[in-house]
Amino acid sequence: MRPTAPLGRRRVAVMATIDVGVYRVLVAHDPDGPYPWPGQFYMLSTVERWGGGEDDRPYLPRAFSFLGAGREGQLSFMFEDVGPGTRRLAELEAHDELWLTGPLGNGFTEPSDGRRAILAGGGIGVPPLAAWACELDGRGTEPRVLLGFRDAAHATGSSMVAHGAVREATDDGSVGHHGFVTDLLAAELDADDHAVVYACGPPGMLEAVRALCAAREVPAQLALEAGMACGFGACYGCVVPLAEGGYVRLCVDGPVLDADRLDAVPMHA
Amino acid sequence: MIDFCGLRLAHPIINGSGTFDAIAARRAFGDALLERFPFSAFVSKTITLAPRAGNPPPRLWEAQAGMINSIGLPNRGLDGYLAHDLPQLAQLPVALITNVMGSNEAEVAALVEAVDARPEIAAIELNVSCPNVRTGLDIGADPASLGALVRAVRPLTAKPLIVKLTPNTADVAAVAAAAEAEGADAVSLINTLRAMALDPASGTPWLGGRTGGMSGPAIRSVALAQVSAVALRVRIPVVGMGGVAQGIHAYDLISVGAALVAVGTENFRDPCAGTRIADELKSLQNAGSGSSSVNVSEPQPEVELNCGNS
Numbered sequence: 001m002r003p004t005a006p007l008g009r010r011r012v013a014v015m016a017t018i019d020v021g022v023y024r025v026l027v028a029h030d031p032d033g034p035y036p037w038p039g040q041f042y043m044l045s046t047v048e049r050w051g052g053g054e055d056d057r058p059y060l061p062r063a064f065s066f067l068g069a070g071r072e073g074q075l076s077f078m079f080e081d082v083g084p085g086t087r088r089l090a091e092l093e094a095h096d097e098l099w100l101t102g103p104l105g106n107g108f109t110e111p112s113d114g115r116r117a118i119l120a121g122g123g124i125g126v127p128p129l130a131a132w133a134c135e136l137d138g139r140g141t142e143p144r145v146l147l148g149f150r151d152a153a154h155a156t157g158s159s160m161v162a163h164g165a166v167r168e169a170t171d172d173g174s175v176g177h178h179g180f181v182t183d184l185l186a187a188e189l190d191a192d193d194h195a196v197v198y199a200c201g202p203p204g205m206l207e208a209v210r211a212l213c214a215a216r217e218v219p220a221q222l223a224l225e226a227g228m229a230c231g232f233g234a235c236y237g238c239v240v241p242l243a244e245g246g247y248v249r250l251c252v253d254g255p256v257l258d259a260d261r262l263d264a265v266p267m268h269a
Numbered sequence: 270m271i272d273f274c275g276l277r278l279a280h281p282i283i284n285g286s287g288t289f290d291a292i293a294a295r296r297a298f299g300d301a302l303l304e305r306f307p308f309s310a311f312v313s314k315t316i317t318l319a320p321r322a323g324n325p326p327p328r329l330w331e332a333q334a335g336m337i338n339s340i341g342l343p344n345r346g347l348d349g350y351l352a353h354d355l356p357q358l359a360q361l362p363v364a365l366i367t368n369v370m371g372s373n374e375a376e377v378a379a380l381v382e383a384v385d386a387r388p389e390i391a392a393i394e395l396n397v398s399c400p401n402v403r404t405g406l407d408i409g410a411d412p413a414s415l416g417a418l419v420r421a422v423r424p425l426t427a428k429p430l431i432v433k434l435t436p437n438t439a440d441v442a443a444v445a446a447a448a449e450a451e452g453a454d455a456v457s458l459i460n461t462l463r464a465m466a467l468d469p470a471s472g473t474p475w476l477g478g479r480t481g482g483m484s485g486p487a488i489r490s491v492a493l494a495q496v497s498a499v500a501l502r503v504r505i506p507v508v509g510m511g512g513v514a515q516g517i518h519a520y521d522l523i524s525v526g527a528a529l530v531a532v533g534t535e536n537f538r539d540p541c542a543g544t545r546i547a548d549e550l551k552s553l554q555n556a557g558s559g560s561s562s563v564n565v566s567e568p569q570p571e572v573e574l575n576c577g578n579s
Contacts (some may be wrong), residue, residue: 229534
């Protein structure tokens with residue numbers, strides 16, 4: 001089950017970097033960390049020049065769900081250059097060094113009651129779904145994987161999902177279904193709704209998946225994102241409001257939450 | 270070992286209140302946290318009489334060499350703290366300092382009395398960055414309000430009483446002097462500086478609480494000046510903090526008169542920052558050199574600039 005992180009941050013080397021369309025995949029070598037559970041995340045920053053970039057940032061480490069993990073400590077992450085943190089990380093080359101803390105948080109929970117697994121998401125939400133598809137496939141239950149992207153340049157992200165039966169949708173119709181991932185999900189649930197949905201993606205997409213599953217009374221687990229300073233419960237920054245009232249910290253009580261705990265997916269990051 | 274108000278501490282590095290959740294960190298890192306606890310004493314987050322959910326998100330903004338937070342002091346309330354948190358915090362291998370805040374003297378008195386009754390708690394820190402209902406000013410911004418509060422609660426406990434000062438005031442040394450005069454055992458500073466960030470998309474305040482508190486390396490020089498000013502004014506021990514990220518920063522605060530140094534925002538970047546900074550500080554102290562030449566035991570007087578209006 002969920003492994004516990006070694007205490008403190010570790011200095012690890014970048015083994016390789018790969019460009020996948022608009023995304024960058026970074027493979028690190030983390031020999032001292034435990035094998036993580038899909039949906040868990042790490043806090044990353046660079047050893048050199050973390051800071052002093054655009055607007056004198058970045059300053060805080062950035063949270064990333066892992067994309068893949070190897071038994072010899074290989075650990076991969078996927079991101080798009082969208083701000084000072086990801087811009088600095090995108091500059092890294094092999095043999096550069098990272099500070100890494102993790103694995104942190106709770107990941108996905110396996111299907112029960114004989115339900116089949118449907119993984120739905122897209123964009124930068126691909127990594128935890130790719131890791132979960134790999135885990136489920138290894139247990140002999142090939143999941144259905146539904147991925148939505150803006151356009152063909154972003155749809156290259158689906159090549160990172162090496163397991164499961166993948167279907168794609170794009171907003172502009174350049175790859176796969178012309179429309180949203182929720183169109184694909186609705187069709188899947190029309191065919192057989194004895195399922196559990198695992199979702200990760202931009203807030204708008206995640207909220208659409210949550211609403212669809214809620215309307216059909218299909219259980220869903222959402223891998224959420226929020227601005228996070230520490231990743232281990234210290235800063236109380238990464239909270240989301242719960243349906244029952246109050247807040248929950250995504251870092252220690254998530255980042256995967258049962259969808260029925262939320263009234264809605266928060267739209268801020 | 271260091272003697273701080275009768276507490277025997279292994280080194281001078283502790284955490285700032287609200288910058289490290291030992292219970293959550295133990296969930297994340299397991300019992301290794303107890304075996305290699307980063308601080309020589311643990312300061313709890315602020316406890317209030319009633320439970321608080323905290324401020325609506327967004328709660329964080331990354332700033333230039335720092336961050337602005339608007340967390341809003343979420344906590345289980347006094348009863349929840351004593352029943353749920355305290356048994357877990359009592360398992361830590363270091364002295365426990367409990368930070369409390371109330372919106373009036375009666376509330377603070379109730380908190381201090383309840384904390385005083387618990388032997389697991391070694392010392393009490395008062396968060397006085399709370400608005401006075403009558404004046405609208407933070408209690409800790411005004412020497413008279415702060416003095417009255419300390420006078421009211423001092424007799425209620427024999428435990429060391431630390432007053433956590435706000436930097437959002439005209440004369441922090443005068444506030445510190447008021448705390449000392451009414452019997453505080455120590456003062457700690459600086460709390461975060463009031464700050465604001467705008468959402469680039471809308472031009473309206475980003476943080477759910479509109480304004481927040483600035484912390485991190487950006488405030489280090491402000492902290493050094495305020496700690497220096499306070500250490501020159503009072504004889505009680507001073508806990509210095511603000512942007513400490515390396516041993517040299519702690520060394521500098523000690524050079525201007527701090528007895529202990531607290532690490533805050535750097536904990537977010539490095540969960541073992543306390544251990545690292547304590548080690549770096551020890552190396553500097555053994556080498557007997559740092560960025561400052563001021564002798565710890567003989568603080569140098571500050572040059573007063575008299576503008577003719579005081």
